[in-house]
Amino acid sequence: MRLFRMGGQALGAMMENKMRTFLMMLGVIIGVATLTVIASSVLGARSEVMEKVEKFGFDQIMIMAGAGRKPGVPQPIPTTLRVEDAQAMLSEVSNVKDVTPQINRRDFPVKFGNKNSYALLLAANPNWASVWNTRVEAGRFISDEDISRLTRVAVIGPTIVKDLFEGDDPIGKQILVNNNPFEVIGVVEPRGTSPAGLDLDARVIIPLTTGQKRVFNQDYLFMMKIVLSDPSKMAQTVKDVQALLRERHNLPPGTEDDFTIVTPSQIMAIVSKVSTTFTLFLLLVSGVSLIVGAIVIANIMFIAVNERRGEIGIRRAVGARKNDILTQFLIESVSIATVGGVIGIVIGLLGLVTLSAFMKLPSTVIWQPMLLSFLSAILVGLVAGIQPARKAAAVNPIEALK
Amino acid sequence: MIEVRNLSKIFKKDNMEVRVLEDISVTINEGEFVAIMAPSGMGKSTFLDILGCLDKPTGGTYTLDNVPVQGMDDDELSRIRNEKLGFVFQSFHLLPRMTAWENVTLPLIYSDSDSNMRTRAIEALETVGLGDRVSHLPRELSGGQQQRVAIARALINNPRIIFADEPTGNLDSTSGQDVMNIFRKLHAEGRTLVVVTHDKDVADQAHRIIEMKDGRIFSDHRPIREADEVTR
Numbered sequence: 188m189r190l191f192r193m194g195g196q197a198l199g200a201m202m203e204n205k206m207r208t209f210l211m212m213l214g215v216i217i218g219v220a221t222l223t224v225i226a227s228s229v230l231g232a233r234s235e236v237m238e239k240v241e242k243f244g245f246d247q248i249m250i251m252a253g254a255g256r257k258p259g260v261p262q263p264i265p266t267t268l269r270v271e272d273a274q275a276m277l278s279e280v281s282n283v284k285d286v287t288p289q290i291n292r293r294d295f296p297v298k299f300g301n302k303n304s305y306a307l308l309l310a311a312n313p314n315w316a317s318v319w320n321t322r323v324e325a326g327r328f329i330s331d332e333d334i335s336r337l338t339r340v341a342v343i344g345p346t347i348v349k350d351l352f353e354g355d356d357p358i359g360k361q362i363l364v365n366n367n368p369f370e371v372i373g374v375v376e377p378r379g380t381s382p383a384g385l386d387l388d389a390r391v392i393i394p395l396t397t398g399q400k401r402v403f404n405q406d407y408l409f410m411m412k413i414v415l416s417d418p419s420k421m422a423q424t425v426k427d428v429q430a431l432l433r434e435r436h437n438l439p440p441g442t443e444d445d446f447t448i449v450t451p452s453q454i455m456a457i458v459s460k461v462s463t464t465f466t467l468f469l470l471l472v473s474g475v476s477l478i479v480g481a482i483v484i485a486n487i488m489f490i491a492v493n494e495r496r497g498e499i500g501i502r503r504a505v506g507a508r509k510n511d512i513l514t515q516f517l518i519e520s521v522s523i524a525t526v527g528g529v530i531g532i533v534i535g536l537l538g539l540v541t542l543s544a545f546m547k548l549p550s551t552v553i554w555q556p557m558l559l560s561f562l563s564a565i566l567v568g569l570v571a572g573i574q575p576a577r578k579a580a581a582v583n584p585i586e587a588l589k
Numbered sequence: 590m591i592e593v594r595n596l597s598k599i600f601k602k603d604n605m606e607v608r609v610l611e612d613i614s615v616t617i618n619e620g621e622f623v624a625i626m627a628p629s630g631m632g633k634s635t636f637l638d639i640l641g642c643l644d645k646p647t648g649g650t651y652t653l654d655n656v657p658v659q660g661m662d663d664d665e666l667s668r669i670r671n672e673k674l675g676f677v678f679q680s681f682h683l684l685p686r687m688t689a690w691e692n693v694t695l696p697l698i699y700s701d702s703d704s705n706m707r708t709r710a711i712e713a714l715e716t717v718g719l720g721d722r723v724s725h726l727p728r729e730l731s732g733g734q735q736q737r738v739a740i741a742r743a744l745i746n747n748p749r750i751i752f753a754d755e756p757t758g759n760l761d762s763t764s765g766q767d768v769m770n771i772f773r774k775l776h777a778e779g780r781t782l783v784v785v786t787h788d789k790d791v792a793d794q795a796h797r798i799i800e801m802k803d804g805r806i807f808s809d810h811r812p813i814r815e816a817d818e819v820t821r
Binding site for chain 2: 189192193195196199200202203497498500501502503504505506507508509510511584585588
């Protein structure tokens with residue numbers, strides 16, 4: 188109860204000089220607002236990328252035709268990676284559980300009636316959906332029969348549904364892919380944007396054999412994805428796969444691979460490197476703002492203690508202990524910093540909403556950065572207030588009352 | 590009530606000793622209305638600070654309400670000030686941001702009895718004739734009214750003794766007399782009052798005058814009233 192009464196006294200003092208109280212809050216408001224904006228966007232962006240890495244799968248590796256390839260960057264590819272390589276891997280490398288070979292082509296024109304769109308065309312096998320962890324939302328996926336009979340069927344992504352059918356049911360309709368008619372047999376779930384900025388929902392998936400013979404007229408592959416039985420033996424499997432492919436491609440020792448192996452740990456390394464740099468920047472910005480906020484509060488509290496020596500003397504004369512005075516001034520600085528922190532969080536969230544109108548930001552609100560901001564504000568209040576509060580408690584009431 | 594024996598206070602400054610109070614012994618009984626008179630700078634404020642438990646003596650003993658006070662720590666002295674003493678100052682010392690009744694409740698903030706704070710404050714204001722000014726800020730009150738708020742504050746915790754340091758020093762003679770009338774009323778109700786003043790007219794309204802000079806008591810007598818002189 189005594190503490191509540193001290194709190195009431197502290198609030199009264201805060202309300203007396205509203206402009207000063209606001210100025211004391213300003214540093215904390217700015218610091219916490221920046222902290223909220225930056226922490227939310229960095230952590231949000233990181234969690235989105237991490238989600239993508241997780242969807243890629245920690246038990247999987249990608250093999251791309253051509254040396255030194257990066258995911259999402261187009262470049263001319265050699266003709267050496269073939270379906271037979273995929274079959275050999277499955278039979279000869281013990282840790283390989285599944286392989287899905289595919290051919291990709293970007294910006295491929297597709298039509299329905301008088302509507303046009305550009306698709307990411309994928310020629311793939313029936314196991315593509317399970318290996319790429321992608322659900323079929325309507326209709327069915329490519330079947331073994333489609334592969335053996337080279338049927339003209341297509342599974343399409345949500346962007347294509349929107350562009351060509353404007354929300355109508357596309358199943359059973361005929362679309363034109365490279366002026367060949369394909370029957371839409373299914374729709375895959377939305378997957379958003381790839382880390383490289385590609386719209387993954389604008390895809391059209393056709394049987395691999397149909398793609399090779401009727402669309403691309405090529406028998407070599409663009410890439411393949413491998414699922415491992417035991418992810419902990421990733422490093423050894425990568426070596427086995429590399430050795431097998433070099434042997435099958437007749438590459439003499441000392442020459443460069445004509446393929447690129449991408450593992451989840453490589454993707455993780457890129458992501459965590461980016462986020463470490465951002466985190467350091469974030470810590471610097473918020474740290475400086477909060478230190479400045481603390482200095483401002485401490486300074487004004489020192490001035491307030493000097494101005495309020497009379498008040499301290501009166502309170503001591505009517506029975507306040509040194510600790511009561513200390514508590515009152517500490518509650519003042521902590522309350523000011525905490526209120527500043529709450530205002531800062533609100534402004535930060537408004538800032539995030541405003542910013543997301545101009546740039547792509549994570550849509551989900553994360554609570555950790557806000558808790559961090561709030562706790563930092565309380566800490567700032569304590570650190571900034573303790574010395575002024577001790578000075579207030581040490582005021583000699585006899586001199587203060589003269 | 591108050592028993593002071595061989596009390597002394599020495600201030601040390603730059604290796605110089607200043608003896609402000611020397612060998613003071615005095616007893617003040619319950620229900621007395623005592624004026625302490627001295628010229629400025631003759632130790633009366635320091636004496637009041639010690640009696641009011643704001644300062645500690647260098648030597649001697651001070652027994653308040655049968656409790657030895659010398660040697661108590663800061664927290665214990667704060668508790669005594671809160672529970673047993675009431676203070677009235679020359680310049681009122683009200684907190685400008687608080688209304689009259691809020692100022693009066695200030696001692697209750699630091700006491701263990703915080704129930705009905707507003708009701709008790711209003712009662713205290715009524716006893717000093719300010720029942721119609723409870724929600725006024727100090728700046729909206731005259732000097733005399735402010736001093737009466739300060740007296741209400743001194744009374745709120747029902748103290749054993751009220752100390753007043755030049756309570757009429759900042760007031761015109763009418764307001765000053767209002768304040769002294771309240772003191773006389775409090776005395777009539779059986780309260781113990783100790784007033785420090787250099788004003789003889791104020792001291793003469795007490796029932797006992799202790800005169801100090803150079804840190805010592807040189808006179809302790811009942812006031813000689815004009816009425817007494819006429820009949821003598």
